[in-house]
Amino acid sequence: MNLIPLLHHMAWADDAARRQLADMPVGSAERARAERIYAHLVAAEHVWFSRLTGVAARHGVWPEIDPDEAAALSTDTVAALVTWVESRSPDELERPIVYRNSAGTVFENRAIDVVLHLAMHGAYHRGQLALLARSSGADPASTDFIAWLRGAPAPMHE
Template sequence: MKTIQKMYEHLIWANQRILETLQSIGDENQDVFRLFSHILLAEKVWITRLQGLDSSRLPIWSDVDIEVCAELVMQNEEILTTFLIDLANTNLDKLIPYKNSKGIEFKNSVRDILIHVALHGQYHRGQINSLLRAKGIEPINIDFITFVR
């Protein structure tokens, strides 16, 4: 649980760093905003599933502006922080049933879902950095080791 907690502290930190950079570069970078909103919307979908709620009407891809991203960063951080505090006394191997965006049913453990969400976000944050570099913008250092320093 300590490792998962640290992963989510990093996730929250990295999302905040990406948000701050995107707020400073303007909204002519729609492909970057689309990737960032995907990270945040996917987090919301998985949070909803972990809470045992229906996520079938939630988008995972959407063209949203930076203000919506900022709101999602704040909401996801609040919900994830509370969820992880409450999770400390539950079973990480508990299976969570859910349907994916195509309506196919799956069951995965809380542990596997949490690890997936953290890795999924880091993958796409790397893509954001590649896009920024291609546009001549300095990539954002979101390395885990930078975070723990």
Template sequence: MKTIKCMMDHLYWADGRILDALEESGTKNKELLKLVRHVAVAERVWLSRLQGKGSAQYSLWEDAEDLTAIRTMFEENAEQYRVYIEGLEESELDEMVDYANQSGVPFRTSVRDLLLQVLLHGQYHRGQINRALRMESAEPVQVDYITFARL
């Protein structure tokens, strides 16, 4: 649990840093804003599944223009994940979760693997966002785990 908690703390930190970089860049790139919104919504989708709720109400790929609304979503996600993780016992990490993906296809996956999906999915897309910022001649932001660990 210690490792997962630490990695989740990194996720909250990295989400905030990438939002700061986007705000500082002043980007109006709709695809880039759609991508950061996608990360926030995906975090929410996986949390809903972990909580035994459906996720069909969430649309993973919608246009976004308001970084303030996206930041609020990330902050709400972080608070809800903190509550979820604090209530989670080590033994529950291997419990299986039944859920359906956004297309309605059923799956069964362990809590551990769902949490790892959340952690790795966001990191992948933060890398894409940083690359796009660099291509726009904006400053990318360091979001590597080791940078977080050194704080």
């Protein structure tokens, strides 16, 4: 399974979600909630990447960071994740990783499943962000995988 398109979509969709925040009314409850969810979305990507690599995470899964910090974290994490996945053989991606969740419980999952989880986790939260944008009067961003494949708003893949 080629995970790279999912990761490029993740970068594109995270950026679209960030841009969507700017269209929401400043000071609104919806924007405040959306900024918190966006920070969680990208921090979770960072935490899961840390679990994959065994390197300590710099942020928890619900950090107090602003959208610009979150955007930088997303860019750095997804780029590192692409490099990491590209450097792994299919057999390596099938190997389990052992990690502790935020409650300290130990789990074991295949690396490929962690990467797939990241794609699905992001889609879930980007849906929440679209709902918040709509309820604030802003237009929700189109962040669907198929929209990315079709080149909306601009192709980010080859």
